[in-house]
Amino acid sequence: MSDQKPVDNMSFEDAMAELEKVVGQLESGEVALEQSIALYERGNSLKAHCEAKLKQAEEKVAQITLDSEGKPTGTAPASGK
Amino acid sequence: MSDLIEDAQPGMNAPEFSVSEISGAVKRVIEGEFAHVRVRGEIGRISRPRSGHVYLDLKDDRAVLAAVIWKGVAARMKVAPEEGMEVVATGRLTTFAGQSRYQLVIEEIAPAGMGALMAMLEKRRKALEAEGLFAPSAKTPLPYLPEVIGVVTSPSGAVIRDILHRLRDRFPRRVLIWPVAVQGERCAPEVANAIRGLNALAPDGPVPRPDLIIVARGGGSIEDLWGFNEEAVVRAAFESAIPLISAVGHETDTTLIDHAADRRAPTPTAAAELAVPVRAELLAALAGLEERRRRALARGLELRGRGLRDLARALPRPVELVEAPAQRLDYAAGRLPAALRGLVQGKQIALGRVAARLRPSDRVAQQARRLDRLAGRLPAALRLVTSQRRGRLDAAAAGLRPGLLARSARDRAVRLDALARRFGRATAAQAAGWRTRLDALERLRQTLGYKETLRRGYAVVRSGARVLTTRAEAEGAGALEIEFRDGRLAIGGAARARRDGGQEPPGQGSLF
Numbered sequence: 001m002s003d004q005k006p007v008d009n010m011s012f013e014d015a016m017a018e019l020e021k022v023v024g025q026l027e028s029g030e031v032a033l034e035q036s037i038a039l040y041e042r043g044n045s046l047k048a049h050c051e052a053k054l055k056q057a058e059e060k061v062a063q064i065t066l067d068s069e070g071k072p073t074g075t076a077p078a079s080g081k
Numbered sequence: 082m083s084d085l086i087e088d089a090q091p092g093m094n095a096p097e098f099s100v101s102e103i104s105g106a107v108k109r110v111i112e113g114e115f116a117h118v119r120v121r122g123e124i125g126r127i128s129r130p131r132s133g134h135v136y137l138d139l140k141d142d143r144a145v146l147a148a149v150i151w152k153g154v155a156a157r158m159k160v161a162p163e164e165g166m167e168v169v170a171t172g173r174l175t176t177f178a179g180q181s182r183y184q185l186v187i188e189e190i191a192p193a194g195m196g197a198l199m200a201m202l203e204k205r206r207k208a209l210e211a212e213g214l215f216a217p218s219a220k221t222p223l224p225y226l227p228e229v230i231g232v233v234t235s236p237s238g239a240v241i242r243d244i245l246h247r248l249r250d251r252f253p254r255r256v257l258i259w260p261v262a263v264q265g266e267r268c269a270p271e272v273a274n275a276i277r278g279l280n281a282l283a284p285d286g287p288v289p290r291p292d293l294i295i296v297a298r299g300g301g302s303i304e305d306l307w308g309f310n311e312e313a314v315v316r317a318a319f320e321s322a323i324p325l326i327s328a329v330g331h332e333t334d335t336t337l338i339d340h341a342a343d344r345r346a347p348t349p350t351a352a353a354e355l356a357v358p359v360r361a362e363l364l365a366a367l368a369g370l371e372e373r374r375r376r377a378l379a380r381g382l383e384l385r386g387r388g389l390r391d392l393a394r395a396l397p398r399p400v401e402l403v404e405a406p407a408q409r410l411d412y413a414a415g416r417l418p419a420a421l422r423g424l425v426q427g428k429q430i431a432l433g434r435v436a437a438r439l440r441p442s443d444r445v446a447q448q449a450r451r452l453d454r455l456a457g458r459l460p461a462a463l464r465l466v467t468s469q470r471r472g473r474l475d476a477a478a479a480g481l482r483p484g485l486l487a488r489s490a491r492d493r494a495v496r497l498d499a500l501a502r503r504f505g506r507a508t509a510a511q512a513a514g515w516r517t518r519l520d521a522l523e524r525l526r527q528t529l530g531y532k533e534t535l536r537r538g539y540a541v542v543r544s545g546a547r548v549l550t551t552r553a554e555a556e557g558a559g560a561l562e563i564e565f566r567d568g569r570l571a572i573g574g575a576a577r578a579r580r581d582g583g584q585e586p587p588g589q590g591s592l593f
Contacts, residue, residue, distance in 0.1 A: 011225070011226070012225065012226045012363075013225035013226060016366070019367075019374075020370060023370050026373075026374060026378060026381065027377040029377075029381055033385060036381050037378070040374065040378045043370075043374045047367065051367060054367065057252055057253045058253060059249055059254065059255075059256070060255045061245060061255075061256045062257055063236055063257075063258040063259075064257060064260070064288065066260070070270075070271065072259075072278055072282070072288060074287070075257070075288055078236065078256075078258050
């Protein structure tokens with residue numbers, strides 16, 4: 001519990017993995033009551049973070065525009081549908 | 082027909098062929114001249130329509146020859162012709178007047194070794210492999226959920242459409258398309274440039290840097306895909322810091338970029354599947370975890386609550402805890418007065434027994450009698466001691482006589498006189514000795530002085546208080562004084578001879 005990373009900077013994968021661990025610990029019933037409440041709270045933040053990541057599921061397709069030498073100059077919306 | 086040609090005249094008067102006539106003439110020439118030929122070349126594009134005939138191209142580095150294997154011939158062949166195969170085909174040339182084409186009708190075909198392109202490809206693959214570009218240890222794992230996906234492909238066509246479609250199904254993401262030519266000689270440099278360009282994007286720049294790259298192209302012939310075998314592309318894929326999926330050609334097409342990529346997808350659609358997880362599945366998994374989390378805490382609390390209630394039930398009531406001791410107290414308290422009485426009675430009996438043996442009047446009278454006896458003896462004893470001490474004092478006083486003291490004082494005076502006389506004699510003798518030693522020392526002093534030298538005939542020359550020892554000094558001096566054994570003589574000046582001189586140092590007289 002001491003090496004807790006701030007949830008905000010975690011990748012989806014890491015947050016999901018820790019959430020699984022937290023739930024596993026809770027389910028084992030081998031943690032003290034106070035710790036189980038802390039774990040529950042930690043799980044709450046992790047869940048919210050994962051949900052937020054999953055909600056950021058916007059599709060945005062852009063095409064890079066290139067100059068004559070093949071250097072990128074910017075992006076333009078791409079159809080590609 | 083030959084007569085027509087012979088009659089031909091230059092210019093507009095040349096005889097006219099119909100299209101069919103000229104096609105027929107060409108046909109006769111070609112089929113007559115090449116009725117049986119053997120052609121060596123590499124099999125290029127090959128197609129097998131449902132008719133059962135096999136259409137293919139034979140090619141070398143400069144030319145292509147269309148060829149056909151009729152169904153009956155194809156069925157007889159031991160080795161099926163494949164693209165890239167170097168072959169020697171035997172057959173005849175025919176023309177196809179309907180399309181102004183000619184072709185080789187193959188009657189027999191035999192492999193002539195691996196195609197030159199393939200041989201080159203294999204050689205390059207081995208060289209790059211030896212260099213470690215395909216090593217499994219060089220592969221980077223793909224991110225689980227990339228935020229931005231860079232796709233290097235043709236911006237138009239089925240490939241990008243398939244990828245976007247599948248991404249949308251699974252997990253819509255931001256996609257950055259880097260357009261490239263996917264065949265032809267511009268293909269390889271553009272693809273390599275795209276991979277490097279995506280890697281070079283700044284993480285926080287205006288164009289977001291992708292965290293995954295897909296290099297994709299649809300299926301095609303080995304020549305079409307050739308750009309993805311170029312070394313520049315393979316190296317760019319190997320060097321890409323961003324994980325890279327290759328999806329070039331169809332499942333059976335393997336190009337060298339596939340070896341250098343971190344993952345190879347058989348198709349562009351499969352690349353999209355490798356790239357992102359299915360969002361719906363993740364949401365379901367998350368919901369499942371959420372359910373388990375809530376239930377686990379609730380169950381933990383319930384278990385603890387139940388445990389608490391069970392313990393509380395097992396706990397005895399406070400009154401019950403007190404009842405038994407209270408009863409013991411009552412019992413003991415009831416027995417206490419009787420026990421106390423019994424104790425007092427027992428002690429009284431014991432006291433009575435001891436007191437019976439004790440008769441105080443006897444002992445006091447006995448001691449009083451003893452005291453009276455001793456007191457009666459006391460005055461007589463005191464008198465006796467006093468008279469004894471007095472007798473001893475008188476005896477000592479009688480022994481004291483003043484005459485003895487006087488005699489002792491006289492003896493001491495006589496001894497003092499004798500000592501005084503001896504002291505006088507001793508000091509006189511010592512003084513005489515000191516005088517004798519002084520005289521002797523004076524004589525010695527006289528002997529060592531310069532006066533004795535004067536007695537032997539020498540003289541001392543002075544000028545004033547100064548003693549002169551050289552002639553030059555004497556010449557320079559005004560008055561001289563010469564001291565002889567018997568006195569001083571002044572020469573020049575007014576110095577007076579002194580007979581008594583020598584007792585005092587010279588010049589001292591002037592002080593007086």
